[in-house]
Amino acid sequence: MRPAPRNGGGPAGTGPRAGGRAPLDHAGGPPATLLLRGARAFDPRAGIDETADLLVRDGRVAELGHSLGAPEGAEVVEAEGLHAVPAFVDPHVHLRTPGREDEEDIDSGTRAAAAGGFCAILAQPNTHPVVDAAPVLQSLRERARAEARVPTGFLAAITVGQRGEQLTEMAELADAGAAGFTDDGLPVRSAGVMRQALQYQRLAARTLALHEEDPSLSGSGVMHEGDMSALLGLAGIPSASESAMVARDCALAAYEDGRIHVQHVSARESIEVIERAKAVGVRVTCEATPHHLLLSEEAVRMLDTNAKMNPPLRAEADRQALIEGLRAGTVDCVATDHAPHAREEKEQPFEAAPMGVTGLETAFAALHTGLVLPGLLELGTLIERMTAGGEPFGVPAPTLAGGSPANVCLVDLEADWHVGEAGYESRSANCAFDGRRLTGRVRMTIAAGAVAYRERSFALGAV
Amino acid sequence: MSRHLLSIDDLSRDDIERILRRAGSFAEVSGREIKKVPTLRGRTVINLFYEASTRTSSSFELAAKRLSADLVSVKAQGSSVDKGESLKDTVQTLSAYDPAAIVIRSPQVGAAALVARWSPACVINAGDGKREHPTQALLDLYALRRRAGALEGLKIWIVGDVLHSRVARSGILAFSRMGCEVTVCGPPTLIPRGIETLGCRVRHTLDELGGADVVYALRMQHERMEGTYVPSLREYAARYQIDGRRLGPNQLLMHPGPVNRGVELSAEVIDSPQALITEQVESGVVVRMAVLYELLAGGRAGPQAGASGPVGAATEAQPA
Numbered sequence: 001m002r003p004a005p006r007n008g009g010g011p012a013g014t015g016p017r018a019g020g021r022a023p024l025d026h027a028g029g030p031p032a033t034l035l036l037r038g039a040r041a042f043d044p045r046a047g048i049d050e051t052a053d054l055l056v057r058d059g060r061v062a063e064l065g066h067s068l069g070a071p072e073g074a075e076v077v078e079a080e081g082l083h084a085v086p087a088f089v090d091p092h093v094h095l096r097t098p099g100r101e102d103e104e105d106i107d108s109g110t111r112a113a114a115a116g117g118f119c120a121i122l123a124q125p126n127t128h129p130v131v132d133a134a135p136v137l138q139s140l141r142e143r144a145r146a147e148a149r150v151p152t153g154f155l156a157a158i159t160v161g162q163r164g165e166q167l168t169e170m171a172e173l174a175d176a177g178a179a180g181f182t183d184d185g186l187p188v189r190s191a192g193v194m195r196q197a198l199q200y201q202r203l204a205a206r207t208l209a210l211h212e213e214d215p216s217l218s219g220s221g222v223m224h225e226g227d228m229s230a231l232l233g234l235a236g237i238p239s240a241s242e243s244a245m246v247a248r249d250c251a252l253a254a255y256e257d258g259r260i261h262v263q264h265v266s267a268r269e270s271i272e273v274i275e276r277a278k279a280v281g282v283r284v285t286c287e288a289t290p291h292h293l294l295l296s297e298e299a300v301r302m303l304d305t306n307a308k309m310n311p312p313l314r315a316e317a318d319r320q321a322l323i324e325g326l327r328a329g330t331v332d333c334v335a336t337d338h339a340p341h342a343r344e345e346k347e348q349p350f351e352a353a354p355m356g357v358t359g360l361e362t363a364f365a366a367l368h369t370g371l372v373l374p375g376l377l378e379l380g381t382l383i384e385r386m387t388a389g390g391e392p393f394g395v396p397a398p399t400l401a402g403g404s405p406a407n408v409c410l411v412d413l414e415a416d417w418h419v420g421e422a423g424y425e426s427r428s429a430n431c432a433f434d435g436r437r438l439t440g441r442v443r444m445t446i447a448a449g450a451v452a453y454r455e456r457s458f459a460l461g462a463v
Numbered sequence: 464m465s466r467h468l469l470s471i472d473d474l475s476r477d478d479i480e481r482i483l484r485r486a487g488s489f490a491e492v493s494g495r496e497i498k499k500v501p502t503l504r505g506r507t508v509i510n511l512f513y514e515a516s517t518r519t520s521s522s523f524e525l526a527a528k529r530l531s532a533d534l535v536s537v538k539a540q541g542s543s544v545d546k547g548e549s550l551k552d553t554v555q556t557l558s559a560y561d562p563a564a565i566v567i568r569s570p571q572v573g574a575a576a577l578v579a580r581w582s583p584a585c586v587i588n589a590g591d592g593k594r595e596h597p598t599q600a601l602l603d604l605y606a607l608r609r610r611a612g613a614l615e616g617l618k619i620w621i622v623g624d625v626l627h628s629r630v631a632r633s634g635i636l637a638f639s640r641m642g643c644e645v646t647v648c649g650p651p652t653l654i655p656r657g658i659e660t661l662g663c664r665v666r667h668t669l670d671e672l673g674g675a676d677v678v679y680a681l682r683m684q685h686e687r688m689e690g691t692y693v694p695s696l697r698e699y700a701a702r703y704q705i706d707g708r709r710l711g712p713n714q715l716l717m718h719p720g721p722v723n724r725g726v727e728l729s730a731e732v733i734d735s736p737q738a739l740i741t742e743q744v745e746s747g748v749v750v751r752m753a754v755l756y757e758l759l760a761g762g763r764a765g766p767q768a769g770a771s772g773p774v775g776a777a778t779e780a781q782p783a
Contacts, residue, residue, distance in 0.1 A: 230657035233594035233632050234572050238656075303573035347551055349571030351592065 021394040022179030022206070024120055024151035025144035026110070029450035031059030035070045036410065039079035043086050043400040044380035045387070054084050056406040059449020063402065077444065079410060086398035087119030087409040087445055088364065091209070091287060091389035092184070092263060092335035094356070095152075097140070099128025104340040104427050106140075110149040112338070112360040112426040114453035117409035117442040119398055120390055121360075122153045125162075126185040132157040132168045134176040141177055150447040153179030153395065155209060158197050164189045167197055170204035180393045182209035184263055185310075187245055189215060194249060198258035207392050209261045210249055212270070213311065217241035222351050224312040228297040234351065237312050243269035250277035250284055261392040262286035264337050266311035268321035275330045285392045287335035288322045290363045291432040294370040295319070299432075305346045305353035306430050309339065323376055326385055333388040336363050340428030357432040362419055364411065366433050368440035379413075408446040415441035464761070467579045467586040468754055471597045471636040478757075479604065479641060485753035485761075486605050486746070492529070493749055502760050503532035506563040510536040511553070511578075512589070513544065513569040518720060519589050519598070522747035523566050526755055529748070532563070550574065551581055558582040563759050567591075585758045596629040599719055600637035602750040606742040607677065610715060615642035620672055621663075622703060623681030623727050624653045624692075630719045631681055635661045646675070649703060652692045668702070669709060679717040680705050680727045700726055707731040715739055 036054040041064055043049075053068040054061070070076050090113065096104040104112075113121045123140075125131030131140065137156055144152045156178035160166045162185065170181060181197070181204065188194045188210070197208060218237045223229050225236020246262055250273060253260045265271060265286045277284050291309065296316045299307040307313060325331035339356025346353050359366075364386060371377040387397040398407030419433045445453040464481075465473045474482075492500055508527040512520050520536065527534045537557065544553055550569075557565065558581070565582055567575050568589040575588035590596040608614055619638050625631045625647045635658075638645050645663040647654060654665055672678065683699065693699040706729035710716060716728075716738045724730055732738060 225656055227657035227660040230655040230660060231632075232572055233592055233629060235593075236656065303576060344549065347549075349550065349569070349574045349577060349592075351571050351573075 022122070022153045022390070023141075023177045024153045024179070024395065025141045026148035026151045026448065027144075027146055028448060029452070031449045032075070032406065032446060032451050033057050033071060033073060034075040034077055034451075035068060036077045036079040036084050036408070039082050039084035039410065041084045041400055042380070042383065044384055045086075045397060046399045046401045048400050054400070054408070056408070056446065056449075059406055061400055061402055061404050061406050061408075064400065077410070081412065081414070082443060083411050083413055084400065085383050085409050085411060086387045086400055087407040087447060088117050088386040089333075089388070089390040089395060089397065090118050090121045090336050090338070090360065090363070091261070091333065091393060092289075093121045093123050093338045093360065094126070094340065095123045096340055097127060097143070098136070102427070103342050105147070106143050106152065107147040107149070108425065108427045109338070109340075109360070110147070110152060111453070112358070112424065114149045114445045114447060115425045115442060116360040116362065117364050117411065117445050118150060118360060119407035119409070119445060119447035119452070120151045120153070120395055122155055122179050122390070122393060122395075124182060124184045125155050125157045126183075130157050130162050131155070132160050132162070134169065134172050137173060137176050137178060149452045150445075153393065155180045155182045155184070157181065158183045158188055158208060159193060162186050164193055167193070167200055170197075170200055170206070174204040174206050178206060179395075180207045180209050180261070182211065182263065184209065184211045187211050187213045187215065191248055191252065195252050195256060198252055198256035198260075201256075201258050207259050207261050209263050209392070211263050212242050212245040212249065213237075214241045214245050217244065221312070222308065223300050224297045224314045226297055226315050228300055232300065232303070237310075239267035239269050239314060239318065242267045242311055243273055246270045247273045250274070250282050253284060254280070254282045257283070259283045264289050264292065264311055264335065265322065265325075265331065266292045266314050266318060268318045271321045271325045271330055275325075278330065285332040286330070287333050287389065288326060288331045289335055289337045290359055290366045291357060293319065293322050293326065293334075294366055295432060300350075303350040305348065305350055306357055306432055306434055308350060308353055308355055309337070309357050309432070310355040323371065327377055327381060331385070332392065334363065334367065334386045335389055336360050338426075340426055341430045343429065346430045357430050358424070358426050358428055359432060361424060361426065362431060362433045362438065364409075364442065365417070365438040365440040366436075368413065369438045373439060406446045406449045409442055410444040412441050412443055414439065417441055464757065466758060467575070468597055468758060469575045469579060469586065469588045470595050471600055471633050471640065474597075474640070476640055479601065479637070482601055482750070482753045482757055483605050483608060485756055486749040489749040489752045489756075499529050499531055501531045502756060503527070503530040503563065506532050506759065507560060508532045508534050508564045508566065508755065509557050509560070509562045509584070510534065511557065511565055511567045512537070513539040513567070513574070514590065516568055516589070518744060518747060519568060523589060523751050525748045526751035530752055530755055532755070535560070535562075550577060554578050554581045558584060564755060587754060587758065590629055593627055593629050593632070595633045597633050597637075598747075598751055598754055599630050600633035601754065602743060602746040603634060603679070603717060603719075604637055604641060605750050606739050606746040607715070607717065609746075610739055610742065611676070614638070617643045617676045618674055619643050619645050619677045619679055620675040621645065621647045621679045621681065622669070622705065623649050624683055625649050625658060625681065626653045626655045627684060628681050632661065634679065635663045639663065648672070650693055650699070672709060673711055675714055677715045677717060678705055678710060682719060682721065683723055683727050685723075696726065703727070704729060705732055707735075710735070710737065717743060720744065
């Protein structure tokens, strides 16, 4: 096992109480020594923005300078015209392992992550069986040490079987290396159980990540409740199904001084609640997905099952509120909620198809195309939000600062490509942006000091 | 006109006019002793019904037979669907028989559009979940125009469970496309948020019902009568039942059937001469003949239909 990315560090008080750092596991390659020549090195958090040579030696960022010589045996990457940015961290990935390895496994999922420029990911525990006991977690960590291309952390369930009734052995799970706790896919329905989880968090010392939804309001809904659901005759999921639960859990976190992270926010009202909670000192962070930031209920019009996920794509006003939240920092980070599904399951009528879309391989390109190029978001802000996903769980944001472990993503901001044209690294193809033309392509990813991905056509020359 | 009929949205006002005229000419055929025309001889129509249906399936069967098509009816019960076959596989299997048209009824929104994607046949949506039921809307237009003479400017109130009604959704689109002014009315729990975007007003009481030319009552589904959508059947009937007191002497009454007597309608209005309910059922066959004709023969044979068409020039339907 290689050490998790170090350095960077988020604002004080965003980590769990005991300051535990989530352990990440991966197979890793040999520590890289390479010279990225002539790249535009850009790390807004570290104040780095210059066209220079970036030297990675033995897996660490060694030097940023001009006309650097390549050490003996170093690989030289001609990176003129490319951006070298800190690689991304995704706090919300479904690796479908154990149980649905036909949809994704640790190898394919982390390959997809590396192809998307991610150097670390956190996997969700809603597998078969659920990650609700230490032995399941330990076996997953073992497999990650054998298979994972990028450092991977595993969240464990808050309640046994995600049934929302009985707390998991959170303290033991934390000792066994749980990166955090979540019942993702399902809400913690009972306020009483949620409160107990927040109390018990003082022992487990890990952030609770929350899928916020009131099942009695969502009912049998399959899309956002609004104009489009009225037109299509589909049962809707009202925005209040999310925002009411966000409000409840912010109140409980305030009362218990707990640390919560709201997953995949989708509704304007939820952003408003979180903004108010942050203002009064509640320890809450939140994430938004590329699909919620870029698509709205309009994408459901043709009943494309790759526009079906939970929470659903909402109205344009919600999307605008998410973008504003991302800009202002109310939305702390981007998360893909990468959710692979088998083709035969998505090839069904909309109501029968499962919820979820893949997104690891397209996250940066989609957000660059949809937000940065039209001038809605600064590139620097996008990079900050895409690298901050681990901070709520004690995984520091990657940086290009000298001496740090090399977590670098080399991107071509001018490259156009069609999503899915060359297939996917993921085992599943249910991508929300399938078939779209995007601008911005990851050419190479260095994760925890080793080369985790290089685009097949991207020529590299050794000295 | 599109080669499928998936939604009323697929039809322009001209398309609708043409279908209604064509239905009028088929009505003439239906009045003869031999009710058959040879238009679709040698062609196959498949009725694929995933939901129980009496009116729609039987009228599609009659329509196909009167056009001399070969007809295959597949019901979900007792077929390979019961054995867990996916919609895609069922449709591809049936398509191997080279049908000219597939008529599909499904509890799933968008099922007809998927069939259109997976099969080379012309696809007719006979009801997809709560979304649409376009041939019902067309027969409603046909029956109403025969009675009222013209559709333009009619004020239509659709009353009842709009939330769960594909008849209401297609009706709103069709009536407003033909120049009617549509109001939907029902308890707030049964009116979907955002329904105004289809082109209608929303009311929650019958206070202004007097301004309507046509009252279109929807069926109240048994399982939704009690409990969370409405507190009780009694309260629903007290507020929304169309009875002799509420239905004005110059108002017409429509209902897609089957009627719950004493719930959405009282017996006296069902049997009154203002009711078009039986005419709606009668219109089902000729309108579905017209739809099959337009999709399968209309483009090839031209409006005059030649020797294989119905009978000479299409005649404008006359008010009864």
